[in-house]
Structure formats: C-alpha cells, structure tokens
Amino acid sequence: MLALIPLLPLIGFLINGAWYAFGQAPAGRKQANAAITGTLASLAIGASFVVSLILFLQLRGMSPEAGDHRFIEQTLFNWMQIGAFQLPMTLRVDALSALFTLFITGVGTLIHIYAIGYMSHDETPGKFFAFLNLFCFAMLMLVLGASLPILFLGWEGVGLCSYLLIGYWYTDDEKASAGKKAFIVNRIGDFGFLLGMFLIYATFGTLELAQLTAAVHGGLPAGVAESTVTAICLLLFLGCVGKSAQFPLYVWLPDAMAGPTPVSALIHAATMVTSGIYLVARLNVLFSLSPQAMLVVATVGAFTALLAATIAIAQRDIKKVLAYSTVSQLGYMFLGCGVGAFSAGVFHVVTHAFFKALLFLGAGSVIHGMHEEQDIMKMGGLRKQMPRTFAVFAVAWLAICGIPPFSGFFSKDEILWQAYSSTHGHALLWGFGALTAVMTAFYMTRLFSLTFLGTPRFQEHGAHGHGDGHGHGTGAGAGVHESPAVMILPLAVLALLSAVGGFIGVPHASWLDEWLDPVIHSQHELAAGVSGSTEWLLMGVSVAGAAIGIFFALRLYADLARAEALRKRFAGLHQALVNKWYVDELYDHLFVRPIHALSQGLWKGFDVAVIDRIVLGIGYVTQWTGQTVRVVQTGSTQVYAFMFVVGLIATVGYLIYGLA
C-alpha cells in the first residue's frame, strides 16, 4: 500500500514517457493531446493522493498512548548489502512524512490539472507530463525513504527533474543554461550531503533514519564529540542550502523561472525547495545537539530572507519577484528551524505550499491571459479582464503578507515569535525577520498593484504571443482573456486552503504541533527575560509592519510618476537591486572563470607540454638508438610484431634451456 504512493506517479511517468518516446517523438509522428496525457498524469498523482490520505487516516487511528508507534513501513527489496552494511529499499511513513506526502500529492494534483489547460498549446505535452510525474515520484521517495541513501535518491531525483523541466524549452540556450545551473548548484550542495552521510556512517554505524534518531535521542552518545555532530549537521545543511536555495547557493532558483509556470509552482511550492526543511526537521534531534549548527542555520535563514526580499523589490518579471519571495520565505523556514522551532518551520512549509502554488499558478494565469507577457510594468488593471484570477490572487497576496486570519499570518508569526523568545533565539534574528515581513508586504503589494490595479499599460488588442512555440492566438484581435475552468478550479481550491490553512496551527492550540510530536517534540521553552505577554506585543508589531508595507506600496504604485521619481533618486541602489547585488557576476569571476582557466592551463600546460614531452622524449631516445640499427627500422607493424614474438620465444627458450 505504502509503496503505491511513489509507484503510481512512476507508472504514470513510464506510460507517458514510453508513449512519448516511441509514439510521438520520432519524426513525423503526431503529438498526443494535452488533455489525454495530462489526464493520465493527473490520475496517477491523484490516485497517489488518495492513497496518502488513506495512510494518513490509518496513522491517525493509531494511538501513541496505547504503545502504537505512529509509523508504517514497507521493505521492497534489498538495495545493497555488503557484509554488515545493509541498505534495504524501505519506505516509511510517519507523522512528518505523512504531512509532506499529503501536500506534495495534493498540491501536485492541482498543479497537474492546471497544467492541462496551461500546456494545451505546447508542442510536446506528452514529455511534459511524463517529467511532471517523475518529479513527484522523486519528491515522494525523498520524504518516504527510511534511510539517507534512499532520501538521497529522491534528493538527486528532484534535481534531475528540475534540470529537465527548467530546460524544458531547450531550443532556447538561456533556458537550457538555467536548467544546467540548477543541477550543478544543487550538486554543490549534494557534495555536502554525501560527506555528511559518510561521517554519519563512520560515527554512528548506520544510515537508517530511525536508528540514527534513536541513537541521539538521549543526548550525545558516549564517544561522540559535539564537534563531530556539528560537522555532520553543517555538511548536511550545505545540501539543504543547495536544494532549498539559501545563501550562498540560492542563485539557481530565480533562473529556474525559465521553465513552464506549472513547473515553477511545483518546484517552489510543494516539492524540491521544501526538501531542505524536511531534512533538517527530520533530523531535528541531531541538529538540536549542536548549538553552533543551529546558529548557522538560523543566521543563514535570516540573512537569506532579508537579502532575497531586497532583490524582489526591484524585479519587473512577475515570476522573478515570486522566485525571490520563495527564497526569502525559505529563509524564514530555516530561521524557524534554527531557533529550535522545527514544527513552526514545517508549518510555514505547509502554508507556503498553498499560497505560493496559488501565486505561481495565478501568475501563470495572468501570463497565459496576456499571451506570454511577464513584465509587470506592461500589465495593470487586470482585475477587469481577469476577475477570477484577481480574486484568488488577492487571497494569496494577503496570505504571504501575513494578514490575519490568512494562512501565512499564523506560520510566519509563529516563526517570528520563536526567533525572539526561544532559547536559541535572539532579538537580532527577530529583527531580520520582522524587517523582511515589512518588505515582503511591500514588494508583494507592488506586484499586486502593478498587475491588477490601476489602468492597463498594454494595448487591449495588441498583445502578442511570443515564447517558444508556446504562444497562441497571435496577431491582431487577440485580447487579454480570463483562463479556462480547468485552470481556475485548482486556483479556487488553493485559494480556500490559503485562506483557512493557518488554522491547523493556531498558537497554544496547535493541531500541527500535537500531530508532529512523535517526530518533532516541541518544547516552547522561553529564553530568560521573555514573558508570555510579549507574544501579543510582537504579533501586533508584525501585523502593523505588514499593514505599513502594504499601505506604502499601494500609495506609491497608485501614482507611477511618483514611483519613477523615487527610483531616480536612488538610481545607484536601484541598479544594484535590479542586478541582484551582482552575485552572479561575482561567482562568475570568483569561481567559473578561474577554474576554467586553470583547466585550460592544466591541459595545455601540463598534459601536453610536460607529460607528453617526457614520453615523446623517451620515444626520441629510442628512435635515436634505432638509427644505429637502422636495418630493422622498417616502419612495418607486422615486422615489429614478428620481432616481438621472436624475442619472446628466444627469452623463454634461453630460460628453459639455459637455467634447467
């Protein structure tokens, strides 16, 4: 039963993939209809959602008090076994993975359905839906794997799928590069993950997650130094930094916008980027043993949250703004984990999955309706043409800004409060988070205002389709239009979830905390000098901050001339923000070019110039010697071979008769 959860999307992938490869890809064959392949793929992931739901209910039925351990396990086969080293292919679902499974398959299904409409004009929908299923399969293996190598299988699997899907329109070199960048930057993180695994095996003698957690449950085991645990956590965290797009490895995520919008939604909301949080939450007992590692996690999270928010302010591409907001929100989640509020981090993963999927799919609806226009400066006033998209987008906007009672408010507030009050927390961490909250409200309102409010800044009948064979209805007369029902329906469901999803984690009465308790034991220990009433004060501060951010952005972008004047006054800063603080350029000069130059140097300067010269030198010496016995230098291979054999026989003959 459990194995069905990942297997169903895998089967969907195999069917659609084989059909595409042999039935549609060869020259001259007809492409499948997006409705058919899309329905097939949606059924696969939808069925997986149903199975996840059944297992979730089964888990709920188990009572921890009665001695039931809330988990279900299934071993498929033995992956590797060498002596005492055992690595069975075991899947395991418990409170944490059940939660992830639910929203991966749930939100995933909605994205699949939406994509049927969005990709209806695509050239190769069969390939697209095959990859989409594969993506979900990999993500499900990641959260269901009972040991680190299986988790790593999914971990690299989502990396591969992001590579394939970001570079989906591969004929565009820039998009293909974005896919490659995602894979390689992820690989840098995976390098850390691998070393972390090795160190875990060397230290604890197991790679099994449950055994590992059990080994460290009662504090540091005898004979294990805290520094070792810190090293393990930091190595694994490097993996998280890559996969969950944190500073300094976040650079792949904004470029990942090159993929079709449903892919962006899948990567940014339900899958892939949440895996880093999953790993840290999964190993929360281990991370808690190392205050240094926790501090690193929290600091990286807080810094990334703020950095990405600053960049988001100046972006004009609707998907780029959302991309940086994802980086920023992921920073929040790590901030939560780093101050020991693991369940708050997970809580934000869940609410973020709802509202970020909604934001991306809503943006997709806008892009689709605007015939592939992504520049928000060329939008405006869309509330009239796209009223339904406008309505659902508004929900997501309020949710991400943290306005009560929308979902984002609860999770974000929980993180901020813990960042201030927990024993791992610090007022400075809270400050970073709160400032980010204000800026988030600002740039999201900017996006919302420029897209939906005000007056249209495009010509009603002049919107052109462009993009790689994806545009449709090109030419005069094609107006901006609302998206079809197959796209709006998933949006409506997500809007509902974004609106009320926060109630699973109401402060002091959190269903989520209680549910996660077997995996993540929440302590809610207050640091010295923090009183309970501060909680309400800080909550008020953060809501007020969000309101201020919204207010200023609404005011500013209601009158574009004023926004323009402001931009001119801070032209230098604005330029730095538009260029993302020049981080990509910095990496290019710091790493890419030097390594490339070094490699060239090694090849031409060492391989060819030194080693080969020595070898050829030996060859010349031989040749020179050969000049003196020129008679045998015939240049004929056959003669050489003959002489070699004769020589061999002579030697052997001498040895036999000479020595015997």
Place this chain on the structure above:
Amino acid sequence: MAWLDSHLLTATVFLPLAWALAGLLVPARAEGGSGAIKSWTLVGSLVTFALSLLVYGRFEATGAAEFQLQEVAEWIPNLGISYNVGIDGISLWLILLTTFLTPIVILSSYQAIDRREKEYYALLLALETGMLGAFVAIDIFLFYVFWEVMLLPMYLLIGIWGGRERIYAAMKFFLYTVVGSLLMLVAIFYLAYQHKVQFGSYSTALLDLYKLSIPGGELLAPQSILFLAFALAFAIKVPLFPLHTWLPDAHVQAPTAGSVILASVLLKMGGYGFIRFAFPLFPQAVALFQVAFMTIAAIAIVYGAWVAMVQPDIKKLVAYSSVSHMGFVILGLFSLNALGVTGSIYQMLNHGISTGGLFLLVGMIYERRHTRAIADFGGISRTMPLFALAFMIITLSSVALPGTNGFVGEFLILLGSWSASPALTAVSALGVIFGAVYMLWMFQRVMFGPIKHKENENLVDLSFRELAVLAPLVVAVFFMGIFPNFFFGEMETSVQRFLSRSNLTVAQAAVVAPEAPAAIILQDPGKGN
C-alpha cells in the same frame, strides 16, 4: 559435451579466436555487400556470450575453492609454467562484461567499417580471446602472454582503421604499454625464481606465488620494488594520472569499436591486475603506498574532470572523463575495506557500460556528421529525439545519479575510502560536482539550443540497428543501479578473500579469529585502518 563440461573456460576463451580463423574462409564480399562476415562474427560473439552465461550458471557464489572451473595443463614444466585458468567472483563479472559488450561493439561497426572488413572482424574476435584469457589466467606467466596478445589487435585496430593521426596514436599506445609491461615481466621472473629459492622449484602458478614470503615494509625492500614494477604496468593501463596521456590520443584516433573496447575492457585490465596480482602478492607494499596512491587517485579524479571540461572534441572529453572515473577505482581499492573494494569492482563494470555507451553514441553522430567537435553540433535534440533520450540516460549514469549504476559504485567507494582518509574522500567527492559540470555542459552544447549548423537540420534519428546496440546498455544502467545486490552475492566471498590477503590488519586479525576475517573492518567503519 563431456569435454565442454570440463573445459568450459577454455572453450569460452578460445571460441572467438577459432571462430575468427574459420571466418577467414567466409567470402569477404558477397555480391553487393559484406553481410556474410558481419553476421558470422556477430553470431560468434553471441555464442561466446552464451558460453559465458553457462560459466555464470556453473559458478557457485559460496564455493569453497578460491578459483572455480579450474583447468590445468602442463606447458613449460621446467619453469613451472602451466596453462592454468580459473575464475572467482571478481573475474566472473569482468568476463561477462567482455562477452556482453563484444556483440554490441560488432553490431555497432556494421556501417562504420567499410574497408578490410574481414581483417577487422577477425581482429575483434581475436581481441576478445586475448581479453578473456587475461581474466581467466591464474598462472602469472599465462596472464602476461594474454596481456601482450591483447595489445597487438588493439594496436592494429587503431593503426589501420583509425583517424588521421592514427599512426602517432598507435605508437604512443604501444610505447606506453610495452614499457610498462617489460618491468612486469622481469618481476614475474623474479617471483618464479624466488619460488625456486624458497620451495625448491620454479613456479608461476598464482596460488603458489601467494605463499612466497618476500621481505617488505621499507621503500627499497624487494616487495616495494616488485609492487612498483607491477603497479607501473597496471597504472598505465588504468590509466592513472600522470600516466594517462596515451588515452586521449588512442581514443580519438581509434574507430568507435576500438574506443569502446579500450574504455570498457582494456582499462579494466589495470584495475584487475591490481586486484589479482599486485595487492595480494605484496600486502606490505600496499600498506606502505596506500596513502600515496589514494592521493594520486584523488588528484586523478579532479584533474581528469577539469581537463575534460575544456575539451573541444567529444571523444577527448569522454577520454578524460575515464581518467576521472578510473581514479575512483584506484581510490576504492586502496581504501582496503569491503565497501571500497566492492565499489571499485562495481565501478569497473559501470564504467564499461557508461563510457562504452558514450563512445557508441559519439560514433553514431560521427557517422552522420563526420566530426566530433562539440562546436559543430547544437540543438540536435530536436532532430534526433531517441538519440537524445539514450544520450541523456547514459550521461546520467556517467554523472552517477542515484538509480543508475554509476551511483552505486561511487557511493560505495567514497563510503569505503572515508574510513581510510576523510580528507582525500572529500577531495575525491569534488568529482561529483565537476562530473556534472563537464557532462551537462557538453550535453547542452551538443543537444540543446537552436540548430546553428545547416548540416544538422536533417539528421536522421536512430535506426533499428542502433537502437538494438544501445538498448542493452540502457537496461544495464538501470538494472545495475536498482539491483546491485544481484552482483554483490558472487563477489562477496572473493572480496573477503582478497582483503584477507591484501590488508595486513585483516590478515593478522584472521590469525586470531579465522572464522570471520573481513567482518572486523565492516563493523568498525570509523577505525578501519
């Protein structure tokens, strides 16, 4: 059949050669084509593969004998040299790799080779006999003979059917390998002589030589010098940095089949030589040079990847990637524990599949475009979707994505080498990053982007024959990635025996607790060595 039953290995080894000789009677060019010799050769290689499956069926994973299916016949009794063949769980898989790849390679040559076909196919089969012989020989002199026999057909394949600079490449290949093997020959005679000194008679039988006690432990002790003599020959074959520079030239100039055999099987001779001869014969030298060789391996991994990255020619890129991948093999072997060694053996099989596959793929586009320069391609995913699919899968295997065979090998090697040296493991793991860089960058420039050259607009996708060439490899990539345990069963006993001979710690522990020698290192990953 009774003869076959007791001479199964001999039959498997010499069938290709006999088939090639018989093939000389087949008319080279029947009316309108040369189908006869092609089919004849393909059938011969398939029969050989079938025989090797019989060998697999007869092999017992938990057999008590060190070498199974053994056959011994007197050859040069005065010197103790005999025709002595047998297999264990390590050579078994290398034999299967060879017989599995040979039919694929023959099928891939159907269109590429259009002159002197008879000689070409005969040489391929002769080469197979040489390779199989080297894997089954358990007399060290017999091994040496096969080792040299192999060299000749390969040299001719490059020299006759190679590219423009084939003579230069063939000479370089010959020079390197002959220099390497001459020292080994001297070392072999020294060993045979030592047997006379210690036991009263000459012998080159491996099991006899294992019993020799040769002083070692210091840099200039006989063990160290002998080890280095063997190591030089094997390191050149692997090829281990900095002895690798023959490989790029040989690969680029060789015809596709030559490159595939070279990468897939001949390079494995180096790794196999370390396992079968250099390690168990000279354990003290292994201990002495462990760190040095692991360091070189780590350098090879990163160096190979870096230099591969900047290659303008696809074949050269793949050649340098071999330097990187085979560095992992050496790293795993010298980590001297079950995980690392098993990983190394598996990596040898993986490399045979993935690099062989890459050379086949390169050959296929070369046949269409007569160029291997990366810059001459771009965007051909669009015109050749099936080719793109196969290329992508083999690429993923090469970058060791979990689920493919490549991951299992690299993971086990690094896991094993960590207990020997965390620092060198960390350096080697950088190969994981750079491996992705050079492969995906190449893939992008060849397959993605717009079509920049007119010639690429009408490329024909894979033919049925080409699909038949690639399909077995693609299946192998996933099967070996998902069910590695299928292969580990046969290896386990042999790996433990290897460790108890080659790792002094294990060998000494075996004296105290003879029942479970290798388990000690397994249960104690942190303090292995």
